[in-house]
Amino acid sequence: IVLENDHAHHFMTEKISDAFLGWSYPIYFGGSEAYHQFPAGSFSAIDIYQPEQALATIRDCLEAHTYESSLAELAAARQAVLMKNNLFARLADYWRANLSRQAASRVTLLPKCHRAGLMFKQLGRSVCAPLARDVA
Numbered sequence: 001i002v003l004e005n006d007h008a009h010h011f012m013t014e015k016i017s018d019a020f021l022g023w024s025y026p027i028y029f030g031g032s033e034a035y036h037q038f039p040a041g042s043f044s045a046i047d048i049y050q051p052e053q054a055l056a057t058i059r060d061c062l063e064a065h066t067y068e069s070s071l072a073e074l075a076a077a078r079q080a081v082l083m084k085n086n087l088f089a090r091l092a093d094y095w096r097a098n099l100s101r102q103a104a105s106r107v108t109l110l111p112k113c114h115r116a117g118l119m120f121k122q123l124g125r126s127v128c129a130p131l132a133r134d135v136a
Contacts, residue, residue: 004029016038021081025070027044037085
């Protein structure tokens, strides 16, 4: 049973996604966004404010062996979580759309001996500068 903290339109948290990742069949109370993000038949909706109907839906799911008959929908919903709805997939889409258009710039890496020297110089500045202000 997946209960969201809110059931506003366009609202969905990780709760239903976690159920799909765990290969569970969600009996879901939450916003309508789940209907837009996941395939039909991949979860059953309940209304916790109507407990008798919610219990009837849960009983129906158990008696009809809904989990077993919905494995294809669960697999599709799980793929949607992994390939479309998670942060890494969204960042990859953003980078492909926006950053691939930029011209490549040349990056010069310093040899290790120079990098260490620059690091110590910067460290010295960050430590000594505040001390010099306190003394002055």
